[in-house]
Amino acid sequence: MDLATQDAIAQSGILAPSADNGLRYYFEYQDHAIVIWADQEFVSNPERHRRVLDLLAYGAAVENMLLRASELGFSAKLSWFPSDDPLLIARLDFQANSGILPDVLAHAIPDRQTNRQVFYKGAPSDAQRTRISVELEKIPGVRLIWLEGAERKLALKLIWLAESARFQSQRLHQELFSSIRFDLNWRENADFGLPPASLEVESLMRPMFKALRHWPLMRALNLIGLHRVMGMRAAYLPCVQAPALALVCSSLQLDQAALAVGRGFERAWLCATLERLALQPMAASVVLPLQNDADQGISSKARSQLAAGWEEICRGDTPLMIFRLGSMDSTAAPTLKTGRKPLSSYRLSR
Structure with missing residues (x-):
């Protein structure tokens, strides 16, 4: 070769x-x-x-x-x-x-590409859902659940709970904001980390959002429930109005499950791209219950609530990815597509 x-x-x-x-x-x-x-x-x-x-x-x-x-x-x-x-x-x-x-x-x-626009429009057709499910489930041990009715209502609660915890916990707050490239302005792109423009934060909210990277301010505002508001804006609101919401889970052991879900979810995302569907992955609510130490950020109570809720939906399988979908033709395009470092940065000697 x-x-x-x-x-x-x-x-x-x-x-x-x-x-x-x-x-x-x-x-x-x-x-x-x-x-x-x-x-x-x-x-x-x-x-x-x-x-x-x-x-x-x-x-x-x-x-x-x-x-x-x-x-x-x-x-x-x-x-x-x-x-x-x-x-x-x-x-x-x-x-x-x-x-x-x-x-x-x-x-x-x-x-x-990821589309973090808050409002999605245009539901995928039944045929598109079927194609996405078929492509994902070509990877053994992986299945897709389209969240509807009572399952969707429960999932939305879990999504809000987990996203709020990311702003309430100092450790998770640091993890969240450390990935954002605040050295860039709201128009610049980045080849590593998240450029602020990719987050689709409303222009009037940008100064406050940038200020919230400082934990003392975030901690003080959490006393009046700001973490709940941020959790609503970051995840609940985008998901509650999304035309379609789906969950990927696996019957495999955890490491093998994560690798298989990574493969299957990528197939689903590529299929959605060919079908001209906008997509945003949202993994916090399914990965945070995996923590085994409250010092890692999420409380034991919240972790138990998340684990119990997903068990009710997945029935024994391990949930590892949530994503929302809408029509690419009806939903606003993302402000930018995040870049990548050149291949030479990831290539070792031949």
Whole structure:
């Protein structure tokens, strides 16, 4: 396999979504393989929800790479954690295959993006929902639940609860605001982290939002319930009016579930892109219950409420992703699409 082909496959990998636009992996090229290495933070961070978010990102990146390889006429053998080294995430061994059929989802890789506009319009059709479900569930151990009726009502409560906790807890507040590039103005883009413009904060609210990155102010305002208001604006309001709300869950063990959901969710997102549907992922309410220590930010009570609520909906499976959908043609376009560092920043020696 030549260098140009490996570059094309790896480039598709870095176009996959990741938590807060922070890609924490590197590619090592071998003769007929690409090996994916995590950075040190992956193994040193004690917080389980952060590990799961990284695993979701690894799954999405690998799925993009497999899709791009199929376009280039290669099949691949995928091995997760192929050695005892905890930093060695995956190995993809490629083989030229003239009979492989290119997966049409690969066409959507460059166009996939998050739309954080508050108001979505235009519900996906039944046929579009079916196509998205079919693509996602091609990954074994993963299923999609379209949230409707009582399940949607319960999910909205859980989403609001979790998002409010992100503003109420000092540790989660720091995690949230540290990912936002306040060194940039409200028009500039970034190749790492979240540029403020991507958050779709209303212009009148921008000075206050920027000020809230200071924990003493946030803590004081939480005494009058601001965390609830922020949770409503950040997640509940966008979800309550969304034409469609869906949950991705898995029957696998946690690490394998996160990798599989990352792959399946990426397939769903690419399918939605081809169907001209706007999408925003919202993982807080499903990953925060994974914390096993109240010092990590969320209270034991809130964690128990979230876990019990999702168990009622998932019935034994592990929920790992929520997303909302609307028509791309009826919903305002995102202000900008976050950038990526050049591939050379993620590529190790050949």
